Amino acid sequence: MQLEANVPRAEASSSRQIPARRRWTTAALLAPAYGWLTLAVFLPLSAMLFFSFLKAAPFGARPLQLTLDNYLAFIRRPYLVGVAWTSIEIGLWTTGLSALIGLPAAIALARATRGRSQQVLFLLVVLPFWTNGLVRVFSWTMVLREGGVLDYALHLVAPTAPPVSLLYSFPAIVIGLVHAYLPYMILTCYLSAAAIDEAHIEAARSLGARTPVIFAKIVLPLCLPGLISGSILIFVPVIGSFMEPRILGGRVGVTMGTMIEDQFVQAFNWPLGAALAFTMLGVVLVIFAVSSRVLPARVIAQ
Amino acid sequence: MVRVEARSIGKSYGGVRVLDRVSALFQPGLLTSLLGPSGSGKTTLLRVIGGFVAPDEGEIRFDGENVTSVPLWRRNVGMVFQSYALFPHMTVQQNVVFGLNRRGVRGETARKETARALEMVRLTGFEARRPKELSGGQQQRVALARAIVTNPRVLLLDEPLSALDRRLRQEMQIELRRIQRESGLTTIFVTHDQEEALTLADSVAILDRGKIVQEGPPGVIYERPRTRFAASFLGDANFFTGRVIEGGIATATGVVRTDDRLPAIGANATVAVRPEKMKILDEAAADVAAPYGNRLAAVVSEIVYAGAVSTVLLKSADGSQIKILTQNREARLPAPGESVTLAWSAAHCVLIDA
Amino acid sequence: MIALGRTYLLAIIAFLYLPIAVMIAMAFNDSALYTLPIQPSLRWFAALASDAPLLSATRNSLLIAAATSAIATPLGAMAALALERKQFRGRSLLRLLLLPPIAIPWLIIGTAMLVFFFWTGIGRGLHALLIGHVALAIPYVVLIVGAGLQTLRADLEEAAMSLGSTPIHAFFSITLPLWLPSVVAAALFAFAVSLDQFVISYFLSTPGVSTLPVEIYASIRKGFTPEINAISTIFLAVSSALILIFAQLSQLGGKRGSR
Structure with missing residues (x-):
């Protein structure tokens, strides 16, 4: 059954033309989407990076002058350090509170509910997340302001209490942000908690571990990936938020987000705004880079 | 029937x-099995024959006609996939009639052909059922009906039984054999x-590492393996290696005699012996005097009982x-x-070639 | 333990829905100053009908959301097809490039678009909003539709081809029908993403031409008007409905494909 090994060359090469055509198909499939992303995301980001090194926006006949001044803003304008710190504080408080409130909720969702009711509760938790953030922030103003729902409820219980207004304060910003981002934390922690094998817990129980020990030694470590990815997913957008501080914080709410917004819509100092935005982007990238080393790819993909 | x-x-x-200049001939109307460990290239060879994969070199011929550059959809092969690949959004009827419709067969003729194929399986x-409403074995049959209904030039099966449990697999083996005989299709089975x-x-x-190491009827391959790989992959074997001397092979445990023609004296040689061909001599019986060509002293190390037979592991000197x-005929092990x-x-x- | 867990969960859900409930309640409250207790009225909904800027913003929002969905869905689906089904170098890099539009704060992307569009003469307005919204929606579409493709085995198409289907026929008769639920889900999602988008719209809209969220933001900053509650309530109902349909569809897609 050994047959001659020679194959006509022409035929062998005709079957090789298919990959070349396939490459064109692949390129044609990818080009529109990635072309669009390039035009609308990647080129703008590059342009803004370029702007951040300019002395002034290159409109009219103004000459292009390169400078590092904008990145030195934190040194030249010390109040920016305070603003940045406010942003980080808001980020830490929001992330911390979300973790504190969200983790138990996720564990309760994963372990104390079953079947249909679990599905419904899960949907109830994630649904507000998909409703308009602006609308939800606005609705908090009606709860927190003087004469608002909170004030009203308080006076139903204690009629003599002084009027309460949380609106336009640091706590108001944090409450609004926790409300906005809590579903993220519950979602990521739930995915971790739901993956915990009942057998682990039963094994620990059979070895004599009591509930607090089981929580500390088994549930918590296994939920950690969810907790970390949830924290990143919250911290990153929160330090870039600007409408929540504006609406709920009023004059208190001066953050990096509102500073950047101001440079673009009020002060028209685009190079400074660009530099501030890229400083923030740098922080975000560092956070992602660090977390991608700490976390398995699966968690980030979610 | 197609060669x-x-x-x-x-x-x-x-x-x-993956495939190293493999040549093979599949006789018309016969069922040929491509057997090998994973990574041996058997599935790739099947896919090249079917036209699912274009080879880098070489050609495929159906009845002498070169079909290497004929695309999959015009090659007219029937394929049964490991996963069955039934169309989940179609009924059994629609799955089976699909290939007929693609070949221009419609209406009453198509319905009759489909009915015949479904009857065969x-x-x-x-x-009217959908694939998800069928058991694994039934899905397997639908896949088979779908593949044979168009009367393909060759029927290809890619580990079609590996997803079934043991009992069902044995049943389906018999069914498959019957259907293949009835249809008379040249069949290649991975x-x-x-x-x-x-x-x-x-x-x-x-197949081993992209090459066919031996081909033939199962009995011949089992009884006369040509290489150590063939001997140990198809069945079990004991190997004895040594230097050829007058009348046999001198091994570490004595001279082993064979009826095969040995190479020149002084050369190295290896023989394979199937486990069931060896026998433990019963010292008490007349057996001792019986004319076996080879004898070997050994110590029993383990016995694995499996109902009808037992496997005995021993260590030689x-x-x-x-x-x-x-x-397990004798009372005593x-x-x-x-x-x-x-x-x-x-x-x-x-x-064998060592 | 279990009862405690459930109670806690219900408390969290109450927290999540409290402000929303308040807003809906206020939309039906007669008082313009949000005074309690509530006196039921539909006057704010009625007032919407004569609020021209709000109506025009609503029309813009729906228009852009529909256009975004119509553009981003085929573009994203094509890219997903290549990313899932084709072998080529740089595939993982292209996948990675889907993340920036999702992961980088919108504030940064929005301002970058503003800078770039202004600089290149694309300018602001409806067309700029559309360019931005489609870019934001594409990565989501690729991810959703790609997940739908992953549950579809590639050997279904091979099976069809071995039965005589050309690759194009195999795609339309086998892959597309099975893929459709996730494509529809992705289209809905793109619609919802665009409808809810505020930050980017904020930077790309002009005083005359804006979307509903931008208009709402402007009203909030100008001062309180209960009309916002009414329009927000409607808005909320629409986006919740979209998401519920999406959840149903994507679940169905998963169920069908996995069998």
């Missing part, structure tokens, strides 16, 4: 040579299960392990630690 030929097929994936009455290859196939081709298979004498005929020592 299928693969001529020096070569295929590499990312620098790994014994699924008459299941036409498996890694040696037992399946032996029971199903008219002919077996053993030089420490090498020997495996024998014995019918030796105990571990017992010293016994093994005997076997020179006719059962098959000379």
